[in-house]
Amino acid sequence: MKKTAQEAYLALQDAIQASENPPACSTPGLDYLFFPEPLNPTGIGRYSERNRDDMKLHEMQAKALCSLCPLKMLCADYALAGKEEHGIWGGTTPNERKEIWGLKKAKSQYLF
Numbered sequence: 001m002k003k004t005a006q007e008a009y010l011a012l013q014d015a016i017q018a019s020e021n022p023p024a025c026s027t028p029g030l031d032y033l034f035f036p037e038p039l040n041p042t043g044i045g046r047y048s049e050r051n052r053d054d055m056k057l058h059e060m061q062a063k064a065l066c067s068l069c070p071l072k073m074l075c076a077d078y079a080l081a082g083k084e085e086h087g088i089w090g091g092t093t094p095n096e097r098k099e100i101w102g103l104k105k106a107k108s109q110y111l112f
Contacts, residue, residue, distance in 0.1 A: 005082035012074045023075075024065040025088075033062040035087040059093060066091035 003011070016023065025034045036058040066072050066088060076090025083101070085094050092100070 003077060003081050005078070008074070008078040008081040012071065012078045015071050015074050019071065023069050023071050025062070025069075025075075033058045033065070033088070036062065059088060062088040063091050063093075 016026070024030060036055045066075070069075070072090050074090070076092055078084070079089030079092060079097055080100060084097065087094070089097075
């Protein structure tokens with residue numbers, strides 16, 4: 001059965017609280033890794049003055065940290081269920097999640 005965004009979020013929060021080691025994404029000061037894209041639709045943001053290669057590097061670093069995280073699947077579940085459009089969640093980028101949503105939508109159309 002498909003989880004709702006709220007169910008997925010609560011499952012992730014419960015796992016974070018039960019974890020002996022907090023996930024890397026909750027480390028103060030690392031938000032720039034997990035939210036590498038500009039934060040507003042005008043494109044003016046953290047990377048407007050910086051090289052886009054920095055953004056890609058930060059994205060890769062966040063994904064590397066996610067790959068080591070035991071909560072990765074719960075995090076990705078939440079991001080997909082909640083249609084999270086910003087940041088690296090469960091090792092996925094917004095564009096990767098949009099591709100997954102598109103595949104799920106296309107697949108569901110063929111089931112009926």
